[in-house]
Amino acid sequence: MTSAASRLTAARTAKRDEFYTQYIDIQKEVEAYLEFDPNTFRNKVVYCNCDDPFESNFFKYFATNFNRLGLRKLITTSCGGSSIAGAQLSFSEYLEGGGKPQEPNAVALEIEEVNDLNGDGARDIEDVRFFLQQNPHKRTRLLQGGDFRSEECVNLLKLSDIVVTNPPFSLFSEYIALLTEHEKKFLIIGNTNAITYQDVFPHIMANRLWLGCTNFNVGMFFEVPDNWEKFHHINEQTGKKMARVSTSCWYTNIDHGRRHRPLSLMTMADNLRYSSGLRGKSAYDKYDNYDAIEVSTYKEIPSDYDGVMGVPVTFLDKYNPDQFEIVGTLESSDPNNPYRTRWYSAQDQKDAYFRRFGKPGNIPLNMSGVINDVKVYKRILIRHRRTAKSSEELNN
Numbered sequence: 001m002t003s004a005a006s007r008l009t010a011a012r013t014a015k016r017d018e019f020y021t022q023y024i025d026i027q028k029e030v031e032a033y034l035e036f037d038p039n040t041f042r043n044k045v046v047y048c049n050c051d052d053p054f055e056s057n058f059f060k061y062f063a064t065n066f067n068r069l070g071l072r073k074l075i076t077t078s079c080g081g082s083s084i085a086g087a088q089l090s091f092s093e094y095l096e097g098g099g100k101p102q103e104p105n106a107v108a109l110e111i112e113e114v115n116d117l118n119g120d121g122a123r124d125i126e127d128v129r130f131f132l133q134q135n136p137h138k139r140t141r142l143l144q145g146g147d148f149r150s151e152e153c154v155n156l157l158k159l160s161d162i163v164v165t166n167p168p169f170s171l172f173s174e175y176i177a178l179l180t181e182h183e184k185k186f187l188i189i190g191n192t193n194a195i196t197y198q199d200v201f202p203h204i205m206a207n208r209l210w211l212g213c214t215n216f217n218v219g220m221f222f223e224v225p226d227n228w229e230k231f232h233h234i235n236e237q238t239g240k241k242m243a244r245v246s247t248s249c250w251y252t253n254i255d256h257g258r259r260h261r262p263l264s265l266m267t268m269a270d271n272l273r274y275s276s277g278l279r280g281k282s283a284y285d286k287y288d289n290y291d292a293i294e295v296s297t298y299k300e301i302p303s304d305y306d307g308v309m310g311v312p313v314t315f316l317d318k319y320n321p322d323q324f325e326i327v328g329t330l331e332s333s334d335p336n337n338p339y340r341t342r343w344y345s346a347q348d349q350k351d352a353y354f355r356r357f358g359k360p361g362n363i364p365l366n367m368s369g370v371i372n373d374v375k376v377y378k379r380i381l382i383r384h385r386r387t388a389k390s391s392e393e394l395n396n
């Protein structure tokens, strides 16, 4: 990538780190866990570690619902220099020892008790200010800047049970690594592309991480700072600019009902007879380089096929770990993938290009499934659980 292109990508990524989650999206997601287990948050310490209390709806949601969820404690930490807090708040007024104007600073806020409110909760900045006046809380300046990786924040992480936030997209892999290292429960927003990251996918495969309850395919709208030029619409209620990120979803390791709902499927013969995507075929395609069949939509997963199947990542939205086992991904350069049947040489890739386009060139074939010289993208490998030896069995 050229340096100009990489600067552009970095700028875009930094901008996306300033996407703020809507209250309604947090409410919808969190409450779906309560349907499965009403005590999911009871007596738990919830930590929002990328959240300025004045700008974050995570703080507002958990503060407002503190008693209903039965929280033991709510901790939020903010990273210094947030654009919204900087623009709309005088932190010197908010922090103890204030008086002279100061730059916005990183703050830890801890709440262990919430008095009954007048019903409004803490929805906007004035509500948060009022909320903090009415409720006992501890607020501390974070001398290390509020980075979730700083010792100060990691010490708070160690005290917590469940981490809930929308962390910066650009630090997602590091973020997941920290939470799993400390064996924390979490409910966080990330980019759907992270599913196939080399340091994220193994957690999905081992059922240490899965998708949340909100449907993966819908994308999400986020509040963006006032100076954001490319926005989708203005929220009539909040007056905030909104931008859509079609590739965002919830990641969690907290159990929920949707992942235990079995997919209802047809047999292979019926799929070949009735599924529009398979019309005219007498058999499912097989990859040239993997011992697996191609299933281009979860609806066409045959109920009676015992082998390995390549399915789009959107399958994870329907993934029931009692019904299926995830055994790999086609987007991996792992030469030890047991289902790989072929590794293309440089010459193979040139030949494939020539066969397809009739001129010299190169198709990099090793990072995907391949059918008749055509790459098939973003597939994960699954098989029915009834035929699969569990990972534990394989390891013994």
Ligand SMILES: C[S@@+](CC[C@H](N)C(=O)[O-])C[C@H]1O[C@@H](n2cnc3c(N)ncnc32)[C@H](O)[C@@H]1O
Residues within 6 Å of the ligand: 016, 017, 018, 019, 020, 021, 049, 050, 051, 052, 055, 056, 057, 058, 078, 079, 081, 082, 146, 147, 148, 149, 165, 166, 167, 168, 169, 171
């Ligand atoms: C995508 S925004 C989401 C903000 C908030 N969690 C929400 O959902 O509305 C990511 C937030 O993380 C903050 N941030 C960026 N880098 C950080 C870091 N290293 N540690 C902690 N927070 C960070 C940004 O200032 C920004 O407020």
